[in-house]
Amino acid sequence: MSFPSLTYDPATDRPQEECGVFGVRRVADASVLAAFGLHALQHRGQEACGITSYDREKGRFTTERHLGLVGEHFTEPKRLERLTGDMAIGHVRYSTSGGSGMRNVQPLYADVRGGGIALAHNGNLTNARMLREELVAGGAIFQSTSDSEVILQLAARSKQPDSVERLISAFTQIEGAFALVAMTNDLLIGARDPLGIRPLVMGELDGATIFASETCALDMIGARYIRDIEPGEVVIVSDKGLETRRYAPARPAKTCAFEYIYFARPDSVIDGISVYEARKRMGIRLAQECPADIDVVVPVPDSGMAAALGFSEEIGKPFDLGIIRAHFAGRTFIQPTQAKRDLGVRRKHSANASVLRGKKVLLVDDSIVRGTTSKKIVRMVREAGATEVHFRSACPPITHPDFYGIDMPMREELMAASHEPDKMIEMLECESLGFLSVEGLYWAVHGEARNPESPQLADHYFTGDYPTRLVDHDRAASSKDEQLSLLVDA
Numbered sequence: 001m002s003f004p005s006l007t008y009d010p011a012t013d014r015p016q017e018e019c020g021v022f023g024v025r026r027v028a029d030a031s032v033l034a035a036f037g038l039h040a041l042q043h044r045g046q047e048a049c050g051i052t053s054y055d056r057e058k059g060r061f062t063t064e065r066h067l068g069l070v071g072e073h074f075t076e077p078k079r080l081e082r083l084t085g086d087m088a089i090g091h092v093r094y095s096t097s098g099g100s101g102m103r104n105v106q107p108l109y110a111d112v113r114g115g116g117i118a119l120a121h122n123g124n125l126t127n128a129r130m131l132r133e134e135l136v137a138g139g140a141i142f143q144s145t146s147d148s149e150v151i152l153q154l155a156a157r158s159k160q161p162d163s164v165e166r167l168i169s170a171f172t173q174i175e176g177a178f179a180l181v182a183m184t185n186d187l188l189i190g191a192r193d194p195l196g197i198r199p200l201v202m203g204e205l206d207g208a209t210i211f212a213s214e215t216c217a218l219d220m221i222g223a224r225y226i227r228d229i230e231p232g233e234v235v236i237v238s239d240k241g242l243e244t245r246r247y248a249p250a251r252p253a254k255t256c257a258f259e260y261i262y263f264a265r266p267d268s269v270i271d272g273i274s275v276y277e278a279r280k281r282m283g284i285r286l287a288q289e290c291p292a293d294i295d296v297v298v299p300v301p302d303s304g305m306a307a308a309l310g311f312s313e314e315i316g317k318p319f320d321l322g323i324i325r326a327h328f329a330g331r332t333f334i335q336p337t338q339a340k341r342d343l344g345v346r347r348k349h350s351a352n353a354s355v356l357r358g359k360k361v362l363l364v365d366d367s368i369v370r371g372t373t374s375k376k377i378v379r380m381v382r383e384a385g386a387t388e389v390h391f392r393s394a395c396p397p398i399t400h401p402d403f404y405g406i407d408m409p410m411r412e413e414l415m416a417a418s419h420e421p422d423k424m425i426e427m428l429e430c431e432s433l434g435f436l437s438v439e440g441l442y443w444a445v446h447g448e449a450r451n452p453e454s455p456q457l458a459d460h461y462f463t464g465d466y467p468t469r470l471v472d473h474d475r476a477a478s479s480k481d482e483q484l485s486l487l488v489d490a
Contacts (some may be wrong), residue, residue, distance in 0.1 A: 014024030019093035019106070019405075020213040021120040022202070022364065023181035025188035025237045027208035031083030033221055034090040035074035040220035041213055043072055043265055044122075046094035049073060052107040052118040054183055055085035061116050061183075062412050065105040087188055089181045093194045093221035094407070103144045107183075112156045115185040121148040121264055123178035123198040124214055124405040127471035129172065143372075150174065162429055164189065164236055170246045171234070175468050177255045177256070177404035177458075179229070181211045184263050188237040196231030196253030197404055197458045212269040228253070228271050250310055256324055257457040258406060260445050261395045262327045262366045272447060276306050281444035282394040283310025283364060291315060292362055292390045296355065298322035300365035300377060307362035307394035309442075322381065324357040349377060358384030367395045371415035378430050396438045396462040403470055404458065426456025440463050 020041030023028050026067055031053045038049055051074065062083050066073040072079060091106035107120040125131075128147035135153050136142065142149055154170035155163070163184045172266045177197035181190040191212035194199045203210040205223035212218055213223050229235055232248025253271045256263075263417035267464060268277040286307065297319045299308035312319035326348055369375050380387050397416030402408045415424060416435070418428075425433045438459065442450045445457065460466045 004309075006244050014169065019091055019120075019122045020217075021089070021091055021122050021211070022180045022213070022217055023089040023120070023183065023190060023211040024163070025087045025183075025346075027205065029080070030086050030088035030208075031074075031080050033205075033208075034088040034211075035070060035080060036221050037210070037212055037217040037224075038074070038090045038263075040217040044263065046096040047094050049090070050089055050106040050107050050120075051090040051103050052081055052109060052120075052183065053083040053085040053088040054118075054185065056087070056186070058084065058116050059185075060364060061109060061118060063107065063108070063109055063118070065102065066103065087119050087183055089118055089183045089188070096442060104146045106146070106148060107325050108144065108146065108148055108152055110152045110156055112152075112163070112166070117155065117163060117167075117184050119148060119152055119180060119182045121151065121178055121180040122200075122405065123180075123193065124176050125174045125178065126148060126176035126403050126468055126473065127174065128465050129242055129472040130475060135237050137163065148180075150182070151178075151403045156209040164234065164245070164304060168245065169233060171247050174318055177468075189234060190229050190230045191234045191239075192231055194232040194248035195251075195458070196271070197256050197414060197467065199255060199259055199264070200229040200234060201270075201481070203306065203445045204225045207386060209242065211235075214264055216265040216268045219267065225269070236431075239303050244479065252456065254456065256404065256406075256460050257395070257403075257441065257445070257459045257461065258367075261441075266306055266312060278445045279306035279366075279394065280310040282441065283307035283312075284314045285310075285440040286364070286392055286394055286436045289312035289437055289440055290392055292392075292432055292434075294362040294388070294390055295359040296320050296322065297364060298355070298381070300363055301325040301349070304364045304394065305365040307366065310365050311362070311392065320352075321353045322352050322361060322384075322386075323363075324350045325376070326350065328460065339404045348379070351380045351384035353384040356381055360388040360390070361385055361386040362390040362392060362414060363430075364392050364394060366393070367398060368393045368415060368424075369398060370413055371424065375428050378428050378442050382429075387430045387483065389429075390432045392426055392433075393435045396441055397435045397438055398461045400461055402467075403466070404468075408461070418448060434480060 015353045024033050024038035031051050034051050034462040037474045048067050049070045052063040052069045054061050103453045109118045125147040129152045131150050140153050151170050154165040158166035158169040161167045178299040179198035179200035203218035203223035203225050208224050231253050237450050255271050264275045268275050297306045297308050368454045381389050398414050401410050458467050
């Protein structure tokens with residue numbers, strides 16, 4: 001992904017995941033399978049997509065990279081026919097402001113000693129700027145502003161004898177969160193960061209090995225789930241079969257909490273935990289912690305659905321669709337005026353007055369970031385006839401920004417970081433407000449209490465307990481944040 005930006009889209013008021021990855025080896029028309037897998041991962045990134053294939057008979061890599069959705073570019077037979085070969089990797093991305101443009105669209109490719117290498121990466125490196133400066137000082141030439149290219153540059157400059165060892169050499173120098181797939185002339189490689197912050201799973205289809213960010217991509221193509229790639233593990237697929245190498249000590253995954261709260265598709269299973277069931281348990285625990293005297297439980301679609309179901313079942317009040325999502329509204333763009341920004345919410349969500357009129361309504365959403373969209377939804381529900389509007393967040397208050405691959409506002413822009421509960425209720429214009437506790441989150445996901453010595457999740461958004469060093473952020477706080485490149489994409 002691109003180097004983190006401090007900007008945020010106020011029209012969506014949602015944390016944005018950076019990307020999803022997919023890889024497959026030893027199947028005819030591998031690019032077609034990759035296109036299907038990326039379609040299943042489209043929720044992880046909607047601004048750009050790309051596929052790189054390798055044709056062993058012709059001895060060449062072919063890449064198609066585009067701005068836009070998978071369905072806009074990889075449904076044409078002629079385009080997929082160009083991507084020949086039995087091995088392919090793919091990528092979908094969401095770019096932060098300043099990080100968009102064709103040169104940052106993945107997979108990235110480089111000619112290195114011993115052949116070519118293509119790479120698709122999900123996550124954020126927290127020491128990428130420092131490493132980039134060192135590489136540039138040593139003569140490296142960068143073609144993008146993506147931290148993913150740092151990995152390629154480190155691998156290319158490694159003195160290790162083979163491509164896998166060169167990649168492992170790069171992994172030992174980078175810090176932060178990453179799940180990636182890479183492809184050489186004869187190998188497909190999957191790797192996960194030492195803490196397992198970003199997810200990566202392995203599957204099998206008629207003898208072909210598949211890597212993907214989520215199990216829903218395996219389900220899309222009818223593949224069988226094998227297992228999750230472990231933190232600090234590299235899995236190499238060759239003609240000899242599967243080989244695993246470890247570049248960091250074995251440990252349980254410290255998965256990003258937002259994978260369970262918001263990012264992953266509800267039908268996915270991450271590190272052995274059903275996303276849907278975890279979200280439903282979040283709603284159950286939220287109802288226990290923050291009950292209310294209401295008539296109907298209404299989810300903010302779509303990510304609030306499972307939690308709202310759990311809340312409804314726990315308190316014995318009806319669940320109903322008081323807000324209807326417009327699934328074909330398209331992407332929301334930043335609008336120049338407040339009036340037009342307000343219309344952005346109504347493009348995606350409409351009040352169902354027949355459910356809301358005359359009712360005391362409890363809204364359940366996955367999270368509250370800046371609170372701007374939440375306020376507009378509360379107003380919309382009240383205008384549709386609700387007599388009371390109560391708001392519940394199925395995750396704890398977000399008080400700290402992320403540096404591991406999520407485009408999220410800085411701390412001063414986070415509503416819960418700078419306002420007391422009474423002030424937040426006033427800002428949202430609701431009767432009451434409640435958040436799931438941190439302990440409630442752990443109960444919902446892991447069924448056990450948080451271990452303060454070694455938290456089982458990457459939960460820094462709520463606790464400020466960052467799982468790795470924030471090298472670039474700490475350096476930027478004490479020096480001028482310089483422009484990465486003079487080139488601006490048209």
